[in-house]
Amino acid sequence: MDKMVNLPGEEELSGDDGIQVVAFRLGKEEYAVDILHVQEIVRLLSITRVPRSARHIEGVVNLRGNIVPIINLHRRFNIESAGEEEDKRIVVFHFDDFKAGIIVDEVSEVLALNSNNIEETDKVYSSMSSDFIKGIARVDNRLFLLLDLQKIIE
Numbered sequence: 001m002d003k004m005v006n007l008p009g010e011e012e013l014s015g016d017d018g019i020q021v022v023a024f025r026l027g028k029e030e031y032a033v034d035i036l037h038v039q040e041i042v043r044l045l046s047i048t049r050v051p052r053s054a055r056h057i058e059g060v061v062n063l064r065g066n067i068v069p070i071i072n073l074h075r076r077f078n079i080e081s082a083g084e085e086e087d088k089r090i091v092v093f094h095f096d097d098f099k100a101g102i103i104v105d106e107v108s109e110v111l112a113l114n115s116n117n118i119e120e121t122d123k124v125y126s127s128m129s130s131d132f133i134k135g136i137a138r139v140d141n142r143l144f145l146l147l148d149l150q151k152i153i154e
Contacts, residue, residue, distance in 0.1 A: 018114040021137075022091065023144055024104040027079040031104075032111065032137065032144040037093045041107050044088045058103060061090070068092060070101045071152060077132075081105060093149050100153055111144075113137045118146065 021032035022041070047059040047070055056076035060067050070090060074081045083105040090101040118135045134146040 023108045025106045027082045030144045039092045
């Protein structure tokens with residue numbers, strides 16, 4: 001994989017009855033985020049630790065002159081990291097003027113999800129701690145937890 005993968009902008013996406021997502025692994029589970037918020041995917045960079053930051057904040061990186069905070073989802077979700085170190089990536093996303101990155105074990109693919117294959121979290125399991133999860137998507141025999149990136153950065 002190249003150092004960076006630029007993803008399509010909103011104008012290049014189509015499909016009224018679903019969404020496109022970037023799928024990735026955290027530990028043994030598969031997750032996905034809406035591609036409209038993903039700016040790019042980069043190899044793991046040198047991360048500068050920030051004293052007294054929250055436990056799940058890994059630190060910051062300098063990404064082409066921009067300082068980007070990096071969130072460690074393994075710590076945030078209390079799960080073990082898995083996979084090879086060279087497969088780890090930072091998924092950089094943006095909301096308005098805010099930019100941040102999340103560390104993932106491996107980016108697997110870009111998927112088009114039909115809204116019929118997405119279940120809301122509360123319909124699956126009402127007591128599930130679903131603060132960060134928008135829904136669960138079924139693709140063939142696989143399940144993807146759809147993350148709400150805005151809630152993760154709050």
